[in-house]
Amino acid sequence: MSLPNPLLSGFHPDPSVLRVGDDFYLATSTFEYLPGIPIFHSRDFVTWTQIGNVVTRLGQLDVERVPTAGGAWAPTLRHRDGVFHLVVTDAFGRGTLHFSASDPAGPWSAGTVLHGIDGIDPDLAWDEDGTAYLTFSGLGVNPVLPTFMQHRGLLQARVDLSAGRALEEPRSIWSGGGGQFPEAPHLYRIGEWWYLVIAEGGTERGHSVSVARATTPEGPFETAPGNPLLTARGTNRPVQNTGHGDLVLGPNNEWLLVLLGVRPRSMTRAFSALGRETFVSRVTWGDDGWPAFEPVPLAPRPGxxxxxxxxxxxxxxxxxxxxxxxxxxxxxxxxxxxxxxxxxxxxxxxxxxxxxxxxxxxxxxxxxxxxxxxxxxxxxxxxxxxxxxxxxxxxxxxxxxxxxxxxxxxxxxxxxxxxxxxxxxxxxxxxxxxxxxxxxxxxxxxxxxxxxxxxxxxxxxxxxxxxxxxxxxxxxxxxxxxxxxxxxxxxxxxxx
The missing domain is CATH 2.60.120.200 (Jelly Rolls)
Incomplete structure (x- = not known):
């Protein structure tokens, strides 16, 4: 199967992808723009159609008063028991939010604030007994808290989604291999392992994807050999800033990593006119159970x-x-x-x-x-x-x-x-x-x-x-x- 890259061109950063049966859904960040958080649908992973937006009415986000670059940061889209879930940070606004819908095209709920969570890039996962885990990057974005603009690594807490609160004090789980700004955690149960896929190195040229795994969703996590497993830093690849990845079992049961990247131009490839876009990389699994990610190719749609x-x-x-x-x-x-x-x-x-x-x-x-x-x-x-x-x-x-x-x-x-x-x-x-x-x-x-x-x-x-x-x-x-x-x-x- 030939996949286009970018998968979604133009301003479509921080992608999160989901498979339900033979349907694929994808969400991206929108910051201060409204309507917010577009939802795309595909059956073949090539043709993507925007079917709606999560934020379609006043009160769901508080972007009317946020500073530039605030608002809807890094959604995670998931599905469980017939319900679609999306968690996102309304940065400098309402905080960490949980939305739900029976139809991904909408309408979505008003958005429940998850009290006790102060950070960005939230991820949502459930264990076998239905316990919900919120894993997030501990950059404080609530101006009234003493942790404002402090980065506390990657944190996790069990949450009650109905009540809108953390069930415990968020705890540190793993913060990558030492790159700056560990962020964009996504937690998955694949086989016997819980895999934690994160970004580190900053969302600019140092951006990368690192992986750890554990036997429980709470850890302790062991680091993949050779982390980061995907990065374009220090290379002449036409797609740079690759990171913020989300795993999905794609068409024909081929594992894929959907992630962001940029297409810089100029003599030194210094300027990316279109901003951060959505790309895709193929994934293979070694005999040791660790994933390997292909370098992200540039494959624009022809014509x-x-x-x-x-x-x-x-x-x-x-x-x-x-x-x-x-x-x-x-x-x-x-x-x-x-x-x-x-x-x-x-x-x-x-x-x-x-x-x-x-x-x-x-x-x-x-x-x-x-x-x-x-x-x-x-x-x-x-x-x-x-x-x-x-x-x-x-x-x-x-x-x-x-x-x-x-x-x-x-x-x-x-x-x-x-x-x-x-x-x-x-x-x-x-x-x-x-x-x-x-x-x-x-x-x-x-x-x-x-x-x-x-x-x-x-x-x-x-x-x-x-x-x-x-x-x-x-x-x-x-x-x-x-x-x-x-x-x-x-x-x-x-x-x-």
Missing amino acids: GVAWREEFDADLGPEWMAVRRFPSAIASAGGGSLVVRADGATLDDLAPAFLGRRQQHQTARIRIAIDVSRGIGGLALRYDERFHYSVVAGGGRVVARGRIPDFESRAEQAIDGDRVELEIASRRPEGDPFEARTSDVVELAVVAGGERTVLATLDGRYLSSETTESFAGRVIGVVALEGEVSVDWFDYAGSDE
Whole structure:
């Protein structure tokens, strides 16, 4: 079986995967975006369809007030006795949460706070008698506790999911081979052993996967020979930062490890424009009972992808807003998308912005927009500090590149209130030795059938390494004044 890599392209970090019968489900982090925590489904592990989101209503997460990069961190998706379970950290918000649903497409429960747990990257496992174990990384993210931003290694506690509390003081179990930030623990019963798969080394270039095992879920755990068993650090592999893995028995009963990674570019492969994506590695088991993970290959899906959203119905689950739900600022149907301004700009924590992930390193996004009742346009966003945009209104089009302490602007007069706006991402031209960026971003306007590039910007400033962001590029419609109406949203992308 040939598997694509990335499995889910674009901003899809911290994957957790689950098999129920012949169906596979996968969840990823979303941080301050809403709706939160997408759920994907596949039958063949190749074609993945987003079937819903866990967080679809107010109160489930507290991302409205969290700082940038807070919110939904590292979900773990599991299934037991006909019920789907998801545990996640609402970092700097509600804390460690447990959600449940009878259908992974939703609706999901309101989310129960697990009192007595202060950490990130929670994992959920049950032993033979039904005792639930929560294993997590002990980085304190509750600002009111003395452990705030202290890392206490990997911890575990028995929990009562119905009551929402730990049944004991969390205890240390195992913290890897000495790499920084031991995190992303996942605990499994496979054969006679309980295996603990973790990440260590930090989620950047030192990221790695290490394994330990024990005869009980509480340990003591013995370390696998040769840990870490998977890492790209110090290599020239095209997929870097590989870690945060979750095991699953895949199609044809082949063991797989789903994990995150990045695709860096530039002369020194220093910049990852799309952020952390979901990849997959094959797993084999030795006679000694230890797993071995293949290095993560780069295998982009062949050909290009092109789609057009004409807004004939409600928005699909892929559309996201920042710190609020799309319905708070936008409505779709009848052949148009209307986005309403509320005084916020792209420099604010909650802009009137509605977008989708950029999923290809070469991409062109174009919209047809009516600005007769306002000012707005197309924006490429990492966060409130790093974003590029091209907006129209008041008889002009303005292209803007915004990074901390610097802004680039260009503008052009236009006739009329209906215009096509475009943001394109492409490989830099010339000698690869001189290509010291991830990509080149063009901000353009199409008027009277003629395309005019207003600004050509360096893409490295919208990369995960420059922004130090946990998220990735999201491209969409922004309203700055009044309201704007979009007839269609056109996306074309390729990784070849």
